[in-house]
Amino acid sequence: MKRLLFVLSASLVLSMLGGCAAVRPPRGTSAGGASPTGDVASMDGKRDIVLAVANPLEPAATHAGSNLLGYTPSANYGAGQRAASALADIEKAYGVRTITGWPIKALGLYCVVLRPPPGVDRDALIARLAADKRVQLAQPLQEYSVYGNDNGSQQAAPQDGRHYNDPYTDLQRGFVETRAAVAHTVTQGDGVHIAVVDTGADMSHPDLRDHVRDGGDDVDDNNTNAFNSDRHGTEVAGIIAAEGDNHQGMVGIAPTSRISVYKACWYPDPAKGARCNSFTLAKALAAVNDTDARIVNMSLGGPPDPLLGKLLEQLLSSGRIVVAALPPGGGTGGFPDSAPGVIVVRSSDTAPAPAGVLSAPGKDILTTQPGGGYDFTSGSSMAAAHVSGILALLLSLSPRLDARTARDILLRTSSVTHGMLEVDAAAAVAALGAEARKQ
Missing domain, CATH: 3.30.70 (Alpha-Beta Plaits)
Structure with missing residues (x-):
């Protein structure tokens, strides 16, 4: 796996490319001293x-x-x-x-x-x-999994629109192909709150620490080291909201949005993907329900689940926009992708997408990694994160935008890139502005 080495000198920076709960006790405590999460790793699906x-x-x-x-x-x-x-x-x-x-x-x-x-x-x-x-x-x-990571690397083309001093910007395939830099001449997603239900994420990462927060840990009883070392949530958070113009790393699709990360998934085997279950996901969704988050990113999935279905319905009925990643096999019918109103996203492909499913960049995506690093990764998880970021751009301009209207805008403004139909942040922002002027 090629690794992008973080270099101190800006002039050399691109020269090396290598290898269920709304009522919560205070952080780290619970009634009687018992763990509020139980021993998650010992639970048997x-x-x-x-x-x-x-x-x-x-x-x-x-x-x-x-x-x-x-x-x-x-x-x-x-x-x-x-x-x-x-x-x-x-x-x-x-x-x-x-x-x-x-x-x-x-x-x-x-x-x-x-x-x-x-x-x-x-x-x-x-x-x-x-x-x-x-x-x-x-x-x-029941057990669930996050969707990624097929590692690889490929450089994207230079971009038009707003220019950033972040040295890896032109390597960001998804940022370039969605024309996010053009959209940023209008909006950067200022203040829109996004809940990321995933693994933990590196809260100390220089591209995340200023506006990405720990929303809750339903796995490790608020073990900060474990939370910060999780890969998948760090990758998703970076795609959505990596800080722009800080002279390092990359820039997110919605760099001035706010993110709360809810850890509901963990790595039972570090060499394999992260896993979640009904218990951890239910606690995370219940906690999100008590916040002002307008967008809920769930780059994960698994079988239908009655309890999770009830909580998801509650979120949707309260006006949240829920974004889910399409399962690797391409079929829907599980949680959360099958719920009416959920925006489902696949990794871009030359084959037509299922009806109503959005396509976004998901292969060879440069993003943040634990420990302050950067690397390339792939999967529909990353595609979903791009869409959550674009939705934040739209909501910053139209706070009352609903999920159906947002999805329709993204579908009809998608454009062909390298033979693949993909969401287009710039076209979506322009279409929203045109509709607003008509009213």
């Missing part, structure tokens, strides 16, 4: 169960050990009396063990990850639990 019970808000109790949700046993942070009692009875009746639990305020639920007893068939147990009147939802703990 082939064995464990996600279960939810009703969790109505209750008046504050007056006795010791109470909080605004009523009496809360330390094992079930954020569970009201009704939820805690139901879960205790369910554990006893079915012989299950709770690994972790978390409240989802937006849905009025308390969720837990359960481990069935040895020798018990999971599907049969889920059917029994689903029939229990105390249970609002019972489903498998």
